[in-house]
Amino acid sequence: MEAEPASSVVRCGGGACAGGGTAARPGSGGRRRLVRGGRGRVMALLLCLGLTAALARGCLHCHRNFSEKFSFYRHHVNLKSWWVGDIPVSGSLLTYWSQDTMKELHLAIPAEITREKLGQVANAVYQKMDQLYQGKMYFPGYFPSELRAIFREQVHLIQNAIIESRIDCQRHCGIFQYETISCINCTDSHVVCFGYNCESSVQWETAVQGLLLYINNWHKQDTNMSTTPAFLVSPSFTCLEPPHLANLTLETASECLTQH
Numbered sequence: 001m002e003a004e005p006a007s008s009v010v011r012c013g014g015g016a017c018a019g020g021g022t023a024a025r026p027g028s029g030g031r032r033r034l035v036r037g038g039r040g041r042v043m044a045l046l047l048c049l050g051l052t053a054a055l056a057r058g059c060l061h062c063h064r065n066f067s068e069k070f071s072f073y074r075h076h077v078n079l080k081s082w083w084v085g086d087i088p089v090s091g092s093l094l095t096y097w098s099q100d101t102m103k104e105l106h107l108a109i110p111a112e113i114t115r116e117k118l119g120q121v122a123n124a125v126y127q128k129m130d131q132l133y134q135g136k137m138y139f140p141g142y143f144p145s146e147l148r149a150i151f152r153e154q155v156h157l158i159q160n161a162i163i164e165s166r167i168d169c170q171r172h173c174g175i176f177q178y179e180t181i182s183c184i185n186c187t188d189s190h191v192v193c194f195g196y197n198c199e200s201s202v203q204w205e206t207a208v209q210g211l212l213l214y215i216n217n218w219h220k221q222d223t224n225m226s227t228t229p230a231f232l233v234s235p236s237f238t239c240l241e242p243p244h245l246a247n248l249t250l251e252t253a254s255e256c257l258t259q260h
Helices: 030-055 066-075 086-095 097-105 115-134 142-169 201-221 235-240 250-259
Strands: 009-012 015-018 173-182 188-196
Touching: 066 086, 066 115, 086 097, 086 142, 097 142, 115 142, 115 173, 142 173, 142 188, 173 201, 188 201
Parallel strands: none
Antiparallel strands: 009 015, 173 188
């Protein structure tokens, strides 16, 4: 058997972290080479986890306690399993938690969540993770399996939180907006929607007038009239698209909306 190279490489996202292993001296046993090389790769991976953490973006990453919590989880991952093979697997799950969350959301609407709901999701995830970390050493395979389960539950919680806010928004009468955080870059944002929950014809007329005013203000900023407000992008809203806006009246807008 050939001696392991003096410097192996552990892949870290798109780059690499060097110094993964230590060369075995001539005459060393195969077991010694494997143990020393394995420890080196684990240490290099843990270094990678710290270096790439700051690059992560995702809904949970936007919570104020995310960095502190996941820093603790990453630095204690090597104490959670009897089997050394669980360490890199679990470490990778924690490192790419945010990126993988964005990949798994599969939403047809922007990933924007209210601060209140983000706090609820974050607290639920931290509670599950803290309980998992209270245990001592787990049998092989158990710890990464539990991490995956928490990850999947977190994805569902975020999906539900974003969709529920949209549904609540549309239960209003007319134009309504609420403040959110963008899960992509953690910046403040807001969601605008048009609600149909009007209790009288007077309320409905006021709602449609508000929509017309919103569209007019929108196109004062878009002088080419080439785009439509995102919440009106729908096959049923073709009458509200730019080519028809010049002749849009309260009556035609109301008719368009009631056909939706």
